[in-house]
Amino acid sequence: RKEVEQDPGPFNVPEGATVAFNCTYSNSASQSFFWYRQDCRKEPKLLMSVYSSGNEDGRFTAQLNRASQYISLLIRDSKLSDSATYLCVVINDYKLSFGAGTTVTVRA
Amino acid sequence: DAEITQSPRHKITETGRQVTLACHQTWNHNNMFWYRQDLGHGLRLIHYSYGVHDTNKGEVSDGYSVSRSNTEDLPLTLESAASSQTSVYFCASSENVGQEQFFGPGTRLTVL
Numbered sequence: 001r002k003e004v005e006q007d008p009g010p011f012n013v014p015e016g017a018t019v020a021f022n023c024t025y026s027n028s029a030s031q032s033f034f035w036y037r038q039d040c041r042k043e044p045k046l047l048m049s050v051y052s053s054g055n056e057d058g059r060f061t062a063q064l065n066r067a068s069q070y071i072s073l074l075i076r077d078s079k080l081s082d083s084a085t086y087l088c089v090v091i092n093d094y095k096l097s098f099g100a101g102t103t104v105t106v107r108a
Numbered sequence: 109d110a111e112i113t114q115s116p117r118h119k120i121t122e123t124g125r126q127v128t129l130a131c132h133q134t135w136n137h138n139n140m141f142w143y144r145q146d147l148g149h150g151l152r153l154i155h156y157s158y159g160v161h162d163t164n165k166g167e168v169s170d171g172y173s174v175s176r177s178n179t180e181d182l183p184l185t186l187e188s189a190a191s192s193q194t195s196v197y198f199c200a201s202s203e204n205v206g207q208e209q210f211f212g213p214g215t216r217l218t219v220l
Contacts, residue, residue, distance in 0.1 A: 004150060032206060043198055043211035044151070087150065094206035098143075098150030 001026050004090050006099035013078050013106055020074040021102045023088030032091040033071050035062055037084045038101065044087055047073075078106045110135040114199050114212040122220055127186040129215050131199030139202045140182040141209060142166075142174060144195040151198060157182055158205065189219045 006023045013019045025033075033050035048055065050062040050071050061074040071090075075082055083106045088099035112133040121127050133140065138159045143151040143166075153166030155174040163174050171193060173185045186193055196216050200209040 008148075034208070041214075043213050045211070046208045049208075091206050095153070096206070096209065098152075100148055100150045 003097040004088055004099040006088050006102045010103040010105050017078050018076050022070045022072045023099050024070045025090045027092050030090045030092050034089040035073050036087040039084050080106050082106050112201055112210055112212040114215050118216045120218045121189050125189050127189050129184045129197055131182045132180055133201045135201055137201035137203050139205055141200045142184045143198045146195050191219050194219045
């Protein structure tokens, strides 16, 4: 079983819609979690950290469910510019493990 | 502004040749990392370094080597390139271990 698994998608949504997707991780002792965003053929960039109590950053909401070992990302009021691949990152013993990514395409 | 750069951005080489990919960061970060990214896989760690003269193997280190002679640079060498090493390679750095990593723009390597 992979350390970090994501639904690859793609999630095709119209502008203004809400889209949400999850990422599961296998190590229950994982310490920290992030969402990165990667545009086509570009480098990954940090989108947001994921805190135990859940956190928001504008239209983006990240949540952590330790009991079921998954994190989620919700995007409200989708914009065309949100089209990207979203990478889930889990930290164990200071090492980052990346999911393969969930692709989101927002259409006009 | 501090940044992390990689060169070359694109490289085509032949099987068996030695190839070196450069990574240079001006963040003054102690921690540097090399990843490869292939379709259907997440970024996979090749090698990493926590400081000058420190190098460590990642999960896919076979056929690759690194050296760290200064803070700014972590070159990645493919000793004898193989077609299975065709991939996109990303270098990254971080200020603290286990925290946000900043990535370079990537090098697209094709081994024929």
